[in-house]
């Protein structure tokens with residue numbers, strides 16, 4: 176607008192009532208915003224696990240270390256992370272793992288593709304895998320030379336731009352919001368990640384006091400006469416079937432879905448617990464495919480979760496695995512077993528998926544499927560029926576031995592579609608680090624024993640940091656018609672939250688703040704209340720109102 180000289184500027188008189196409304200509105204917003212800030216601060220500190228992860232990896236001088244042994248039952252992701260943490264606090268750490276080959280060279284190979292054995296007790300070993308960016312951040316604290324070690328083993332470390340989308344419509348990665356430095360993540364398959372971690376913990380002599388032995392933990396040693404407050408050790412069945420006994424200052428259950436800890440506890444007369452279940456199914460396939468033009472071979476990713484759950488929240492994904500491997504994955508939640516055992520069935524699934532605003536699936540995915548069909552490479556089909564999720568509520572259990580804790584999938588498992596399982600194990604290890612740190616600061620009468628409320632403190636803190644994983648799985652799975660609700664509930668529970676989450680994702684396809692909240696949530700960063708930022712709530716409601 177150009178003002179000509181001499182022309183007076185004119186203002187319309189503003190009604191006082193209008194001004195007042197604006198002032199009240201601004202003050203009200205300011206108040207709500209302040210409350211949200213406080214809530215956010217609290218939620219971040221109490222529930223995110225991020226401050227605890229930043230405390231990882233600070234080795235203590237020998238004289239501060241506890242006498243006796245920490246026994247870690249299970250040598251997978253949770254067990255290896257726990258052993259690494261315990262090495263900072265105990266003079267001796269022993270991992271007991273049934274799969275004997277993991278104790279030798281083959282379990283710690285530089286390149287997992289050269290492994291002669293395959294895991295028999297971890298069904299997702301050769302399955303589609305994605306790591307959240309927070310997992311990389313935690314690994315970095317524990318292993319300062321992580322980037323170099325990843326490179327050595329051929330694992331990619333790149334900014335975590337997973338080409339997110341809402342049912343086919345891209346949600347841009349919040350690169351600007353992170354000042355151009357989007358947090359990094361590890362691009363690898365499950366075998367690559369697990370083998371790297373085992374090599375870092377056991378394979379290069381950095382932690383000589385961590386040893387792994389082949390065996391299955393079958394129970395606790397009977398506690399000493401008249402003192403049931405703690406267990407004195409564990410019973411192990413070695414591969415030659417002999418039973419061995421090991422004394423322990425601390426026993427950690429990292430047995431994953433076996434959840435052996437509750438069996439040992441009840442055999443020894445300790446407290447009772449309850450588990451909840453619901454269910455889902457996923458078939459899966461592996462193949463070699465070409466790379467789309469806007470991505471790099473190292474980070475190639477395509478995942479699409481359909482909009483709507485009538486068909487069991489179907490999903491199709493293509494992700495870079497270990498070595499030259501590419502995984503093509505199809506899955507859905509259903510009561511019966513659904514198999515996608517041909518490339519044609521994958522193609523039909525892609526065509527049939529309900530995308531947002533009927534946006535077509537990118538052509539390169541179909542091209543890739545065509546090329547595959549023509550080339551007929553060796554394809555490995557693997558059909559994985561995901562066991563029901565479960566939650567052992569240790570935090571509600573009374574009468575636990577004071578030196579027993581559990582973490583990883585041995586406590587709770589979640590719907591694997593969100594790739595949170597390994598982050599959850601990391602957070603468990605970070606909680607253990609925090610409680611151990613607190614314990615060595617409080618004077619202990621006998622250096623061998625942890626404080627009498629050690630286990631209680633651990634499970635309380637572990638609950639604070641991991642319950643949200645369960646709540647999210649619970650909330651989202653209830654949106655799927657074939658889910659069996661927990662007794663006393665019905666599938667309507669959480670429908671308003673599901674509606675809001677969907678609307679925020681739609682907004683995230685066009686709004687930077689929403690996109691940042693979405694990315695943080697998908698990568699383990701941020702806090703659970705970020706999605707309730709008052710400005711974001713207003714924008715989401717406005718976007719819904721205008722039919723966006």
Ligand SMILES: Cc1cc2nc3c(=O)[nH]c(=O)nc-3n(C[C@H](O)[C@H](O)[C@H](O)COP(=O)(O)OP(=O)(O)OC[C@H]3O[C@@H](n4cnc5c(N)ncnc54)[C@H](O)[C@@H]3O)c2cc1C
Nearest residue numbers: 249251252253299304305392430431583584591594596597
């Ligand atoms: C199909 C599928 C896909 C998944 N995809 C992802 C993903 O993309 N990203 C992600 O982060 N997570 C994913 N997860 C979840 C993730 O794999 C788990 O959360 C993670 O493996 C848990 O690690 P853990 O060490 O607690 O248990 P596990 O990895 O299950 O390991 C348990 C260990 O305990 C040992 N053991 C069992 N019984 C005993 C005993 N009595 N004594 C001693 N040792 C014992 C076993 O041999 C094994 O080594 C997926 C899960 C599934 C099922």
Ligand SMILES: *[C@@H]1O[C@H](CO)[C@@H](O)[C@H](O)[C@H]1NC(C)=O
Nearest residue numbers: 237240262265266267383384
């Ligand atoms: C490793 O174990 C040996 C033997 O028990 C012990 O003397 C030594 O102090 C331990 N070292 C560390 C770093 O804990």
Ligand SMILES: *[C@@H]1O[C@H](CO)[C@@H](O)[C@H](O)[C@H]1NC(C)=O
Nearest residue numbers: 617626627628629631632635
């Ligand atoms: C555990 O004991 C310590 C020291 O006695 C105390 O400060 C702490 O609050 C106790 N924790 C729990 C969860 O009761």
